[in-house]
Amino acid sequence: MIENNDTSAQDSCDENPAFNNRHNHQDCISSALDKAQALCRTRNSRLTPVRKRVLELIWQSHKPLGAYQILSQLAADGFNSAPPTVYRALDFLLEHGLLHRIASLNAFIGCNNPNHNHHGYFLICRSCGSAQEIEAGNLSTYLRKNASAAGFVIESETVELSGLCPLCLEQQGHSQSDK
Amino acid sequence: MIENNDTSAQDSCDENPAFNNRHNHQDCISSALDKAQALCRTRNSRLTPVRKRVLELIWQSHKPLGAYQILSQLAADGFNSAPPTVYRALDFLLEHGLLHRIASLNAFIGCNNPNHNHHGYFLICRSCGSAQEIEAGNLSTYLRKNASAAGFVIESETVELSGLCPLCLEQQGHSQSDK
DNA sequence: TCATTGGTGTAATGTTATAACAGAACCGGC
DNA sequence: GCCGGTTCTGTTATAACATTACACCAATGA
Numbered sequence: 053m054i055e056n057n058d059t060s061a062q063d064s065c066d067e068n069p070a071f072n073n074r075h076n077h078q079d080c081i082s083s084a085l086d087k088a089q090a091l092c093r094t095r096n097s098r099l100t101p102v103r104k105r106v107l108e109l110i111w112q113s114h115k116p117l118g119a120y121q122i123l124s125q126l127a128a129d130g131f132n133s134a135p136p137t138v139y140r141a142l143d144f145l146l147e148h149g150l151l152h153r154i155a156s157l158n159a160f161i162g163c164n165n166p167n168h169n170h171h172g173y174f175l176i177c178r179s180c181g182s183a184q185e186i187e188a189g190n191l192s193t194y195l196r197k198n199a200s201a202a203g204f205v206i207e208s209e210t211v212e213l214s215g216l217c218p219l220c221l222e223q224q225g226h227s228q229s230d231k
Numbered sequence: 232m233i234e235n236n237d238t239s240a241q242d243s244c245d246e247n248p249a250f251n252n253r254h255n256h257q258d259c260i261s262s263a264l265d266k267a268q269a270l271c272r273t274r275n276s277r278l279t280p281v282r283k284r285v286l287e288l289i290w291q292s293h294k295p296l297g298a299y300q301i302l303s304q305l306a307a308d309g310f311n312s313a314p315p316t317v318y319r320a321l322d323f324l325l326e327h328g329l330l331h332r333i334a335s336l337n338a339f340i341g342c343n344n345p346n347h348n349h350h351g352y353f354l355i356c357r358s359c360g361s362a363q364e365i366e367a368g369n370l371s372t373y374l375r376k377n378a379s380a381a382g383f384v385i386e387s388e389t390v391e392l393s394g395l396c397p398l399c400l401e402q403q404g405h406s407q408s409d410k
Numbered sequence: 411t412c413a414t415t416g417g418t419g420t421a422a423t424g425t426t427a428t429a430a431c432a433g434a435a436c437c438g439g440c
Numbered sequence: 441g442c443c444g445g446t447t448c449t450g451t452t453a454t455a456a457c458a459t460t461a462c463a464c465c466a467a468t469g470a
Binding site for chain 2: 209
């Protein structure tokens with residue numbers, strides 16, 4: 053059985069910023085960029101202008117962004133903007149754990165915890181498009197145990213949960229009572 | 232193709248057929264088609280030739296199949312083979328629970344339990360490409376509980392676990408000891 | 411019988427992602 | 441400084457996945 057005795061820590065961005073329209077999003081952005089800078093320094097990797105800009109663009113919101121959306125933003129910024137430019141930057145950021153790819157959306161979202169080598173489990177709102185990475189401490193253990201019963205060894209996990217976020221649920225409630 | 236004719240030690244479609252190269256795969260195919268026929272009859276839906284053929288093609292193996300792979304097979308069979316033909320058939324089969332889409336592969340796999348309204352959780356072997364749907368009784372409850380802590384209501388779940396299946400693990404062991 | 415519905419045919423296009431190769435920028439050793 | 445390897449970027453083309461829009465046909469049923 054799975055239990056949840058999870059007490060996730062809180063940093064400048066609160067626990068579920070994507071579903072909190074009162075959080076200071078500038079903090080999310082600057083925190084993400086700071087972490088990226090620091091991480092690249094320690095790894096002797098280069099956070100070049102394109103890469104940095106892609107990371108910024110992705111952190112503009114908590115909605116996963118498609119590669120071609122990023123591309124058109126880059127173009128507007130005067131960057132080169134052929135597909136490989138973006139995909140290379142995305143690959144780099146993915147490799148360093150600064151991003152996650154959301155397979156069910158073909159889109160990318162920032163990760164605010166690139167050091168901690170964790171699994172990306174996501175709540176994705178089908179209404180507003182926001183996505184929130186969640187901690188689910190025992191989930192991986194449970195999945196691995198379950199898989200091993202079939203003799204299977206898990207290497208990577210795609211867990212993407214779609215539905216309605218608290219903000220959209222509230223709005224829905226209002227619009228219903230308005231009727 | 233994963234099948235053999237030794238009927239001594241096998242049930243028609245055992246628990247994890249995708250990872251068992253001794254199961255009688257003909258049984259998987261005919262069982263899936265029978266269930267589809269029956270289900271369409273009770274729902275007054277039409278399992279037209281294209282739809283039936285697509286379902287057959289998908290059940291040729293336990294490896295998820297891309298839409299364009301299906302397309303080229305249909306073409307070889309003399310069917311019309313423009314993308315909409317396949318995607319319409321796939322949509323129909325998905326709606327009736329006869330298939331699942333694997334988002335992380337952009338591919339489709341048969342579901343051998345279309346009546347039982349269950350979640351599709353998958354083990355996907357990165358080496359041989361086979362995928363096996365698994366039951367994980369508590370998982371959905373756990374995920375929903377976990378999500379509700381963030382005020383989120385889950386509507387659909389994408390759980391795709393990639394790794395190595397028992398058959399490929401065994402092979403890997405051999406090839407290592409061969410060195 | 412004729413109107414409605416559901417299914418298919420066809421052409422075009424939209425969206426996401428990669429291949430292949432050339433050239434520029436960076437960096438460590440001399 | 442400058443050479444040579446490596447990493448990063450520019451560019452063109454194309455692969456892979458999916459949808460739109462509209463025309464037509466076939467089964468159903470008042």
